Amino acid sequence: xxxxxxxTILRYARQGVAxxxxxxxxxxxxxxxxxxxxxPEEKRTAVQPRFKGRHWLTxxxxxxxxxxxxxxxxxxxxxxxxxVKAAENTPEHQVSKGERYAAEFQINExxxxxxxxxEEACPTGAIVLGREYExxxxxxxxxxxxxxxxxxxxxxxxxxxxxxxx
Amino acid sequence: MSDQVPIxxxxxxxxxxxxxxxxxxxxxxxxxxxxxxxxxYHDRMPPLGxxxxxxxxxxxxxxxxxxxxxxxxxxxxxxxxxxDVKAGQEAILEFLLINHPLDCPICDKGGECPLQDQTFRYGxxxxxxxxxxxxxxxxxxxxxxxxxxxxxxxxxxxCVRFGEIxxxxxxxxxxxxGFTSEINTPFTLPAASKFxxxxxxxxxxxxxxxxxxxxxxxxxxxQRVPSVCTFxxxxxxxxxxxxxxxxxxxxxxxxxxxxxxxLCDLGFFGHGYVQHAERLQQPLIRKDGDLQPASWDEAxxxxxxxxxxxAPGRVALLAGARLTNEDAYVAARVFRTVVGTPHLxxxxxxxxxxxxxxxxxxxxxxxxxxxxxxxxxxxxxxLTEEYPVLWLRMKQAVDRGxxxxxxxxxxxxxxxxxxxxxxxxxxxxSAVLAALAQAAGxxxxxxxxxxxxxxxxxxxxxxxxxxxxxxxxxxxxxALEAADGETMYAEVEDLCGKFGIKPSIMRGRGNAFGAAxxxxxxxxxxxxxxxxxxxxxxxxxxxAPVAVEPGLSGPHIIEAAGRGELDVLYIAGADPxxxxxxxxxxxxxxxRLPFLVVVDAFLTxxxxxxxxxxxALVIPEKNGTVSNIEGRVQRVHAAVSGPxxxxxxxxxxxxxxxxxxxxxxxxxxEEIFNEMKxxxxxxxxxxxxxxxxxxxxxxxxxxxxxxxxxxxxDGEYPLALIVGDVLFDRGSMSGRSPAIADLAREPWxxxxxxxxxxxxxxxxxxxxxxxxxxxxxxxxxxSKAVLPGHVYxxxxxxxxxxxxxxxxxxxxxRVRVRALVTVAGGQGNG
Numbered sequence: 001x002x003x004x005x006x007x008t009i010l011r012y013a014r015q016g017v018a019x020x021x022x023x024x025x026x027x028x029x030x031x032x033x034x035x036x037x038x039x040p041e042e043k044r045t046a047v048q049p050r051f052k053g054r055h056w057l058t059x060x061x062x063x064x065x066x067x068x069x070x071x072x073x074x075x076x077x078x079x080x081x082x083x084v085k086a087a088e089n090t091p092e093h094q095v096s097k098g099e100r101y102a103a104e105f106q107i108n109e110x111x112x113x114x115x116x117x118x119e120e121a122c123p124t125g126a127i128v129l130g131r132e133y134e135x136x137x138x139x140x141x142x143x144x145x146x147x148x149x150x151x152x153x154x155x156x157x158x159x160x161x162x163x164x165x166x
Numbered sequence: 167m168s169d170q171v172p173i174x175x176x177x178x179x180x181x182x183x184x185x186x187x188x189x190x191x192x193x194x195x196x197x198x199x200x201x202x203x204x205x206x207y208h209d210r211m212p213p214l215g216x217x218x219x220x221x222x223x224x225x226x227x228x229x230x231x232x233x234x235x236x237x238x239x240x241x242x243x244x245x246x247x248x249x250d251v252k253a254g255q256e257a258i259l260e261f262l263l264i265n266h267p268l269d270c271p272i273c274d275k276g277g278e279c280p281l282q283d284q285t286f287r288y289g290x291x292x293x294x295x296x297x298x299x300x301x302x303x304x305x306x307x308x309x310x311x312x313x314x315x316x317x318x319x320x321x322x323x324x325c326v327r328f329g330e331i332x333x334x335x336x337x338x339x340x341x342x343x344g345f346t347s348e349i350n351t352p353f354t355l356p357a358a359s360k361f362x363x364x365x366x367x368x369x370x371x372x373x374x375x376x377x378x379x380x381x382x383x384x385x386x387x388x389q390r391v392p393s394v395c396t397f398x399x400x401x402x403x404x405x406x407x408x409x410x411x412x413x414x415x416x417x418x419x420x421x422x423x424x425x426x427x428x429l430c431d432l433g434f435f436g437h438g439y440v441q442h443a444e445r446l447q448q449p450l451i452r453k454d455g456d457l458q459p460a461s462w463d464e465a466x467x468x469x470x471x472x473x474x475x476x477a478p479g480r481v482a483l484l485a486g487a488r489l490t491n492e493d494a495y496v497a498a499r500v501f502r503t504v505v506g507t508p509h510l511x512x513x514x515x516x517x518x519x520x521x522x523x524x525x526x527x528x529x530x531x532x533x534x535x536x537x538x539x540x541x542x543x544x545x546x547x548x549l550t551e552e553y554p555v556l557w558l559r560m561k562q563a564v565d566r567g568x569x570x571x572x573x574x575x576x577x578x579x580x581x582x583x584x585x586x587x588x589x590x591x592x593x594x595x596s597a598v599l600a601a602l603a604q605a606a607g608x609x610x611x612x613x614x615x616x617x618x619x620x621x622x623x624x625x626x627x628x629x630x631x632x633x634x635x636x637x638x639x640x641x642x643x644x645a646l647e648a649a650d651g652e653t654m655y656a657e658v659e660d661l662c663g664k665f666g667i668k669p670s671i672m673r674g675r676g677n678a679f680g681a682a683x684x685x686x687x688x689x690x691x692x693x694x695x696x697x698x699x700x701x702x703x704x705x706x707x708x709x710a711p712v713a714v715e716p717g718l719s720g721p722h723i724i725e726a727a728g729r730g731e732l733d734v735l736y737i738a739g740a741d742p743x744x745x746x747x748x749x750x751x752x753x754x755x756x757x758r759l760p761f762l763v764v765v766d767a768f769l770t771x772x773x774x775x776x777x778x779x780x781x782a783l784v785i786p787e788k789n790g791t792v793s794n795i796e797g798r799v800q801r802v803h804a805a806v807s808g809p810x811x812x813x814x815x816x817x818x819x820x821x822x823x824x825x826x827x828x829x830x831x832x833x834x835x836e837e838i839f840n841e842m843k844x845x846x847x848x849x850x851x852x853x854x855x856x857x858x859x860x861x862x863x864x865x866x867x868x869x870x871x872x873x874x875x876x877x878x879x880d881g882e883y884p885l886a887l888i889v890g891d892v893l894f895d896r897g898s899m900s901g902r903s904p905a906i907a908d909l910a911r912e913p914w915x916x917x918x919x920x921x922x923x924x925x926x927x928x929x930x931x932x933x934x935x936x937x938x939x940x941x942x943x944x945x946x947x948x949s950k951a952v953l954p955g956h957v958y959x960x961x962x963x964x965x966x967x968x969x970x971x972x973x974x975x976x977x978x979x980r981v982r983v984r985a986l987v988t989v990a991g992g993q994g995n996g
Binding site for chain 1: 269276304384
């Protein structure tokens with residue numbers, strides 16, 4: 001009888017110590033600065049250097065589009081997220097360097113797995129994966145990014161040097 | 167084969183290969199499944215050895231040899247993979263790429279480019295060339311369909327040799343030498359060819375590209391749908407390359423017994439109409455004088471109500487070439503049983519009294535046999551304009567020594583390959599034929615002339631004809647629809663009788679042959695047998711009584727309508743206002759016809775005058791089969807879906823039958839095809855199913871009422887009008903395919919230089935042709951292809967309909983030509 005009682009007390013004591021040790025961690029961190037941030041009120045200042053976020057279609061320094069509508073990104077894309085329809089440049093309407101440009105360029109950001117193959121395949125360095133990771137929308141349609149959404153607003157605004165050689 | 171070709175055995179990469187003597191090493195290697203890269207060599211043309219890409223090592227020869235030019239010899243030891251061969255291939259590719267711009271991302275050939283593929287597979291992967299590349303202005307336009315990029319050209323000469331050897335039109339030539347060599351058209355005029363699309367197909371780089379396919383798609387975007395081109399009646403096997411729901415381009419599908427690997431430019435670039443914005447999308451009903459959109463139920467109910475309220479014998483069907491075999495069969499079944507009328511036909515563009523209606527259209531021997539014939543007699547058949555790909559097959563025979571005798575009122579484009587070209591006065595064709603038959607018999611005067619043709623030349627042609635062993639005789643529309651067509655046909659048949667052959671009737675465009683096969687003829691059943699003979703079978707399969715009395719044929723239906731003898735006319739895929747030879751006949755018919763239904767893809771002139779217009783699908787949107795001029799039944803696959811509410815023809819007819827109180831429903835084209843098989847012996851996909859020859863009622867030769875008053879030239883209207891078909895025109899479909907409309911250019915008329923000089927007209931001037939009935943404005947083409955006193959005008963231009971000035975009652979329509987002069991402002995009132 002006594003033995004049984006003693007072992008029960010010992011068990012409770014062991015459990016109590018374990019709980020206190022666990023709570024010790026909790027209390028220790030209670031008084032440290034948190035490592036999480038209060039997203040979306042707070043945001044990170046920088047992502048890792050090789051981070052792959054939203055796509056941009058980049059421009060040359062003179063504002064010409066780098067994309068020539070070759071569709072290599074379309075064929076390399078493992079999730080078939082890209083649609084390109086090319087057209088011919090005319091002297092009055094010169095969009096890119098060369099005879100061909102992308103009249104339509106769409107990326108389905110829901111399908112995209114951010115592998116970066118498109119950037120690797122691109123012969124002119126037109127398509128790049130940027131830093132932006134806030135890719136959410138209320139409808140599926142809004143997640144199909146069209147050419148005006150993808151084209152960087154001014155040369156270099158995606159963070160890539162407009163003068164870079166590929 | 168009686169004489170055995172000797173056999174040689176050689177070793178290629180250690181494998182023994184046995185080939186007939188005369189085979190090149192390259193061909194032997196390919197037969198053994200060994201891949202040797204090539205650029206200039208093309209197996210439809212003789213070897214050239216220009217690109218040096220096919221180098222192989224042959225033992226006991228001091229250098230590498232070009233395998234495409236080297237004949238295989240007994241005991242030869244060839245290797246294609248030794249280090250010296252590899253080094254040779256790398257060197258050649260590095261050399262070819264010196265001036266190649268490597269703009270693959272922009273180039274349309276990217277992804278299906280032999281240069282790209284072979285550089286990837288055999289190339290060195292680097293270049294020592296750091297100097298500036300050859301710089302040409304680009305792109306260069308070589309006509310409405312062709313674009314040239316000289317920087318990409320590797321000077322393999324395939325396109326030049328295609329024009330010299332395959333097509334015989336010399337459309338492209340090489341100019342300059344060495345570093346500055348370039349391909350261009352003679353005199354830098356737009357490429358004059360009907361086959362230029364083939365040069366794009368065989369170009370091993372992206373130098374020649376198509377304007378219609380320029381930058382619109384990539385090979386990996388395209389879904390290849392096997393189908394059949396149904397423009398002319400040859401029925402070439404094609405692929406439609408489809409992206410999304412749009413046909414991007416047409417490519418040839420290899421069919422050795424048909425089009426081989428070639429197409430004509432109408433086939434290559436003529437698909438634009440399918441996606442045209444003017445395609446009909448929903449049914450239209452005439453309300454208060456205007457055609458207004460309606461629902462299918464509304465439209466079909468109205469048609470059914472009108473047909474029910476009419477005596478069966480006062481309803482007629484005209485169906486055109488847009489129908490598949492299954493559509494045509496269901497049309498025949500519905501109109502013969504449910505409507506109960508025998509008046510159905512697919513032939514419109516014929517004289518009511520001419521020979522065309524009494525014969526079965528199509529060739530009497532397979533297309534695959536053309537290259538083996540030794541003589542061709544073309545009577546009123548403009549082969550390159552009407553059945554262009556047949557010319558490519560005929561050219562093969564000509565290269566083997568076959569002779570062509572052509573009897574036409576206008577010189578053919580293939581003039582220089584025609585050994586005996588008898589260009590005659592339009593109304594004298596039968597006289598020339600009679601003289602030829604006489605000459606073939608061995609007795610003919612060598613001097614004098616008949617119908618504008620020197621008798622000496624006829625004698626020579628007759629001699630050639632007499633010596634022929636395997637001749638082929640083709641009689642075409644120009645002869646059959648001439649005033650003396652009946653006589654010409656009888657003479658041609660007599661001539662054929664001497665050789666124990668039958669003439670090929672070169673008539674019918676699109677799927678006219680399928681329409682005839684499926685029973686869209688007033689006097690025959692599906693398969694072409696007389697109705698009385700198969701009435702029992704028909705009634706068993708169709709489950710309804712079938713009348714055996716022959717109905718009215720196409721031109722007679724229009725005449726009957728003009729006399730007020732018809733109440734309802736159902737037109738599916740035909741456009742009588744532009745198809746009939748004499749437009750006034752159609753106008754009379756329309757004005758006296760109480761109810762006209764038109765089923766078509768576009769609002770054609772006929773449809774604009776209809777009471778109900780139903781939107782239909784076109785052949786690239788349908789599943790089923792079509793027949794060609796030799797009777798070959800081929801499968802078509804729906805490449806794209808139709809616009810709006812447009813429906814297939816058999817579905818429309820099936821819906822109509824239900825409203826007429828009988829259910830004729832099918833699950834799909836296969837069920838219809840199987841039903842057709844029970845009525846048409848030998849019907850199979852890819853089989854040649856000839857039409858049973860109809861009993862022909864020929865009026866005796868010479869019975870033709872040739873009216874001297876009409877044929878004689880008079881001062882006011884001095885020129886005889888020849889009407890013909892051309893490949894590129896501007897009709898309801900071709901005019902809506904931009905490349906074809908460009909190739910067709912303005913409506914035109916061809917004049918002899920003497921006549922042009924008399925009317926003070928130069929080549930390219932706008933002129934007005936005036937006949938007794940009216941006039942049309944066209945562009946003058948001045949050429950010696952027509953004889954003095956004649957003017958040739960093509961059909962098929964909606965803007966200048968030649969059938970508006972032709973009178974069906976006239977033996978020869980006579981016209982005068984005036985230059986169209988722009989009157990300076992203010993002076994036109996006097």
